[in-house]
Amino acid sequence: MHPIVSIGTSHHVAPIEFREKLAFSEAQLTEAVQHLRENSQVQEAVILSTCNRVEVYAVANSMPSNDAATKMLVEFLSHYHRISLESLKKWTYLHHNLASIRHLFRVTTSLDSMVVGESQILGQVKAAYDASREAGGAGTILNRLFTKAFSVGKRIRSETTIATGAVSISYAAVELAKKIFNTLEGKTVAIVGAGEMSELTAKHLVSNGVSNVIVANRTYERAVKVAEKFNGTPLAYDSNLDFLIDADIVISSTNAPDYLIKRQPLADIMRKRRHRYMFLIDIAVPRDIEPDVNKIDHAFLYNIDDLEAVVASNLKDRQQEATRAEQIVTEEAKRFYNQLQIFQVNPTIKALHQQFREIADTELQACFYKASLSDQQAADVASMTQAIVKKLLHHPMKNLRCAVNDGDADHGQYVQALQELFVLDVKDEDLES
Amino acid sequence: MINFLFLLTLLIYLAAGIFQTLSLALGNRTEAMAIRSTIERIAFWATNIGFALLTLFIPLWWLQQGHFPMTHWTDSIAFFAWAVTLIYLIIVRLTHLRTLGSFVMPVAFIAILISYSFATHTAALPEPLRNYWLLAHTTLIFLAYAAFIAAFGFGLMYLMTERKIRKKKDTLLDNLLPSLGISDELGYRCTILGVILLTMGVIVGSLWTQYITDVPWRWLDVKVISTLMTWLIYVVQIGLRQFWGWHGRKAAYAAIIGFGAVLCTYAGVELFLDSMHTYR
Structure with missing residues (x-):
């Protein structure tokens, strides 16, 4: 049996100061994977290195104890990055077999990410796997493991909603705009009173298709400065709000003490723009837009609290979904681990069968040579030997498979005992088939 | 036989109507995530099969009556249901907006129900x-x-x-x-x-x-x-x-x-x- 072991660190357990020491650059990654492969104890290795985590997944050679395999990984990292063993022990986590598999699945499905449901991690794991494979790190077992991890990632995405729903205010605004307009292409956003938040929201809107940006500010210079960033139109407003006639989306964040946009003037503006939809986002405190504006036909007003409520409900939903996703991950990890064990036991079973059959065949030939039997008798003797072989192997094989299926940890010892007692020659190429 | 087929069509439309409405009612509620795609699929298949069966009735009745089947208003209301489904399926083809079915399929079902309940087929269409x-x-x-x-x-x-x-x-x-x-x-x-x-x-x-x-x-x-x-x-x-x-x-x-x-x-x-x- 080849145990899967992993060592890693992430934003959950270690500060940036430590993570950056442990990080692998692209060039280092290839080199490190090759180093690991040169180690006689390591059969396969994949290294994942992102800004939030560094993890090494390895398949150890034959049957060292789990501790020996992990010790080897710890020493490797300590040596490669020149980090003391103590700090490694303090800031990293170690997993074996099932725990390793489950951990990788959690990472790939973003359950272990800072923001659950984020979409980057899947791509990062894929890139890490590809790089390690090119460096010769991934073999039969890790290939299977990572392929499975990607498919679990896909399953989680299609069966749960952990990746849907905006979890920041600016994205919530974009999503809401998409619920109102048939398309954001060709729409105009007006930023009233430039601020960091409104700029960020406008940026997201522009990257989602909004084509025109109007920046209105009390001081013209400031408006020009912000407008430059978006290639937009700057203007200084006083009390005249006519520029809103062209605005489909309005983001307001001024320091005005009173309402800047009131119901009646806006109703007039809506008439002038032939009642085309207007989405107003008021992120100013105190508010810039009279709440009654939301009562105007085709004008939709969201203030900062409304947007925060949207975000909060999305986060809550993601949290709920995360629980469900955890169950799926655990279930998939168990199933995969089981399959992997059966898959690893198979070559031994095959070799044992073959040995028995070969012995039987040799003896049969000898017997046929010595005694002259009729065809019928020869056939009877041959089928009898076959039956003997089959019956002799029946119980050991059944019990071995049961041990694997029950998740019995002893089956590794069974396999080893079989290999040693019967002097089986189980080649690793058998694993490929 | 025709009557039995028509009853079958009615039931399939009932299923289509119910499942379409159900899929809208469930929305994106997390509890329903696992079954929603199944519900949607059933609804859409029921719609397609129901439509195919209904399409079959037009030539069937045509043969039976010897002319375009519009003798009785119960024929016409079945034809109405057929037209509603046809337009719906065309819209789905063009826009992929199956949700529309939650509103139009119940209408089609009620039309067929009326047609089935009152079907007489006794009257003859005046020659002209x-x-x-x-x-x-x-x-x-x-x-x-x-x-x-x-x-x-x-x-x-x-x-x-x-x-x-x-x-x-x-x-x-x-x-x-x-x-x-x-x-x-x-x-x-x-x-x-x-x-x-x-x-x-x-x-x-x-x-x-x-x-x-x-x-x-x-x-x-x-x-x-x-x-x-x-x-x-x-x-x-x-x-x-x-x-x-x-x-x-x-x-x-x-x-x-x-x-x-x-x-x-x-x-x-x-x-x-x-x-x-x-x-x-």
Whole structure:
């Protein structure tokens, strides 16, 4: 049996100061994977290195104890990055077999990410796997493991909603705009009173298709400065709000003490723009837009609290979904681990069968040579030997498979005992088939 | 045999209606995630199979009656259901908006239920009506009705979405309903399609009576008047939109009023008033 072991660190357990020491650059990654492969104890290795985590997944050679395999990984990292063993022990986590598999699945499905449901991690794991494979790190077992991890990632995405729903205010605004307009292409956003938040929201809107940006500010210079960033139109407003006639989306964040946009003037503006939809986002405190504006036909007003409520409900939903996703991950990890064990036991079973059959065949030939039997008798003797072989192997094989299926940890010892007692020659190429 | 097949069609439409509505009702609720795709698939397959069966009935009845099956109003209402499903399937093909089915499939089901419950098939079609004019006239009118019903569905979808946005609850979690702009635009297109078809249907009908048959042309026929009223409701609606910017919520209400007018023209006149269009 080849145990899967992993060592890693992430934003959950270690500060940036430590993570950056442990990080692998692209060039280092290839080199490190090759180093690991040169180690006689390591059969396969994949290294994942992102800004939030560094993890090494390895398949150890034959049957060292789990501790020996992990010790080897710890020493490797300590040596490669020149980090003391103590700090490694303090800031990293170690997993074996099932725990390793489950951990990788959690990472790939973003359950272990800072923001659950984020979409980057899947791509990062894929890139890490590809790089390690090119460096010769991934073999039969890790290939299977990572392929499975990607498919679990896909399953989680299609069966749960952990990746849907905006979890920041600016994205919530974009999503809401998409619920109102048939398309954001060709729409105009007006930023009233430039601020960091409104700029960020406008940026997201522009990257989602909004084509025109109007920046209105009390001081013209400031408006020009912000407008430059978006290639937009700057203007200084006083009390005249006519520029809103062209605005489909309005983001307001001024320091005005009173309402800047009131119901009646806006109703007039809506008439002038032939009642085309207007989405107003008021992120100013105190508010810039009279709440009654939301009562105007085709004008939709969201203030900062409304947007925060949207975000909060999305986060809550993601949290709920995360629980469900955890169950799926655990279930998939168990199933995969089981399959992997059966898959690893198979070559031994095959070799044992073959040995028995070969012995039987040799003896049969000898017997046929010595005694002259009729065809019928020869056939009877041959089928009898076959039956003997089959019956002799029946119980050991059944019990071995049961041990694997029950998740019995002893089956590794069974396999080893079989290999040693019967002097089986189980080649690793058998694993490929 | 035909009766049994028709009962089967009725049941399949019932399933389609229920599952379509169920998929909308479940929305994107997390508990329902696992089964929702199954529900959607069943609903859509039921719709397709139901439509295929219903399509089979037209030639079947044609053979049975020896002419385009429009003898009794129960035939016509089944044909109405067929037209509604056809227009719905075309819209799904073009826009992938299956949610519309939650509104139009129940209508189609009720139509078939009525047809099944009252089916008599005893009356014979008067000789002068047995020709292709009948086919063209009724097909055009029913397709127009179907388009209006699709517009009605989009109107309801618009109002539901708008309510969600105004109430500021669960706005983003629900991806079944399209954006306001899309509901509005598609509803409008359906209205235009309906008006074009209805206009053509009325023209064919009037030419038919005027030049082909010797049925005296009666302007004061209830069905003609109410059809013209319906036509007017939709034309005015298009005009208001074009020249006064009446879109969105007002258009959605107009689509619902128009649907009421279609029902009155079709069912009301049929059942309660006397007209040369009445099936006997």
